[in-house]
Amino acid sequence: MAENKQREFSELIEPHISSLYSTALRMTRNQNDAEDLVQDTLYKAYKALAQYQRNTNFRAWIFRILVNTFITAYRKAVKQPQKVSYDDLEEFFLYKRLDETVSIQETSKEEFLESMFDDDVKEALEALPYQFRLVVLLCDVEGFSYNEIANIIDAPLGTVMSRLYRGRKLLQRQLWDYAKKRGYINDDFKAKV
Amino acid sequence: MTLKQKSEKYDCADIERLVQKYIDSGLNDHEKQLFEEHLEYCLPCDKKVSFELKLKSIIRHKMSHEVPPENLKNKISNLLEHLE
Numbered sequence: 054m055a056e057n058k059q060r061e062f063s064e065l066i067e068p069h070i071s072s073l074y075s076t077a078l079r080m081t082r083n084q085n086d087a088e089d090l091v092q093d094t095l096y097k098a099y100k101a102l103a104q105y106q107r108n109t110n111f112r113a114w115i116f117r118i119l120v121n122t123f124i125t126a127y128r129k130a131v132k133q134p135q136k137v138s139y140d141d142l143e144e145f146f147l148y149k150r151l152d153e154t155v156s157i158q159e160t161s162k163e164e165f166l167e168s169m170f171d172d173d174v175k176e177a178l179e180a181l182p183y184q185f186r187l188v189v190l191l192c193d194v195e196g197f198s199y200n201e202i203a204n205i206i207d208a209p210l211g212t213v214m215s216r217l218y219r220g221r222k223l224l225q226r227q228l229w230d231y232a233k234k235r236g237y238i239n240d241d242f243k244a245k246v
Numbered sequence: 247m248t249l250k251q252k253s254e255k256y257d258c259a260d261i262e263r264l265v266q267k268y269i270d271s272g273l274n275d276h277e278k279q280l281f282e283e284h285l286e287y288c289l290p291c292d293k294k295v296s297f298e299l300k301l302k303s304i305i306r307h308k309m310s311h312e313v314p315p316e317n318l319k320n321k322i323s324n325l326l327e328h329l330e
C-alpha cells in the first residue's frame with residue numbers, strides 16, 4: 054500500500070522538480086532555503102495526496118502548495134527589496150527609454166536584449182517585491198495561464214493581471230537601471246554587442 | 247468595450263492598453279483581430295509590440311530552469327524513502 058503510494062508520488066513529482074526548485078530559488082534567493090522549501094512542499098504534497106484529484110492539473114496543484122509554503126514559512130525570512138517606487142511605470146517602458154536615448158537601429162534594441170547577461174535578468178527579477186516576482190515567474194517563466202495563476206496564488210483574476218502587468222513594468226525599469234549601471238548603454242547610447 | 251466594438255478599429259491607446267494581454271494570448275478572437283489589424287498599418291506600435299514579445303521570450307530563455315543540486319536530489323530520495 055504505502056509502497057504504491059510512494060511510487061505513484063515519485064512519478065508524479067519527477068517532471069516538476071527542476072521547475073519547483075528554480076521557482077523556489079528565485080523566491081527565496083538562497084540555495085539552502087530553496088532546497089528546504091522544495092522539500093517541505095513535497096512533504097506537504099505527499100500528506101495531501103488524497104486531496105489531489107487524479108488526471109487534473111498536478112503541476113498547478115503542487116505549485117499552489119509551493120507558493121503557500123513559501124508565504125506561510127519563508128516570506129518573513131526573506132528580505133524584501135528596499136522601497137520600490139511605482140511612479141513612472143508606463144507601458145513599453147524599456148522600449149521607450151531605448152528609443153529616447155538612442156538613434157540606434159531597431160535591430161539594436163533587440164540585440165540589446167540579447168546582450169543582457171542571465172545574471173542581470175535574474176538579479177533584476179529578484180529585486181522585485183515578492184508578490185510581483187511570483188506572478189512574473191509563474192507566467193513568463195513557467196508558462197501558467199492567468200486562470201492557473203489565480204488558482205495557484207489564490208487570488209482573483211483581476212489581481213493576477215494587475216500584479217503581472219505591474220511586475221513586468223517594474224522589471225523593465227530594473228533592467229534599464231542595470232543596463233546603465235553595467236555600461237551596456239555607453240556614452241554614445243549604443244547597445245554594446 | 248461595446249463602444250470599441252462599434253467603431254471596429256483600435257487606435258494606439260488601445261494597443262497600449264491591451265498589449266500585455268495580447269502577448270499572453272489572452273485576447274478573444276475579435277479583440278485579437280482588431281489588435282493585429284492596427285499593427286498592420288501602424289509601424290510604431292508594431293515595433294513596440296514585437297519588442298515586448300521578444301523581451302518575454304528572452305526572460306523565459308535566460309531564466310531557464312536551474313539544475314537541482316545533488317544535495318537536493320539526495321534530500322528528496324531520502325524523504326521519499328521515509329514517507330509512509
Ligand SMILES: [Zn+2]
Nearest residue numbers: 257258288291
Ligand atoms: Zn499605433
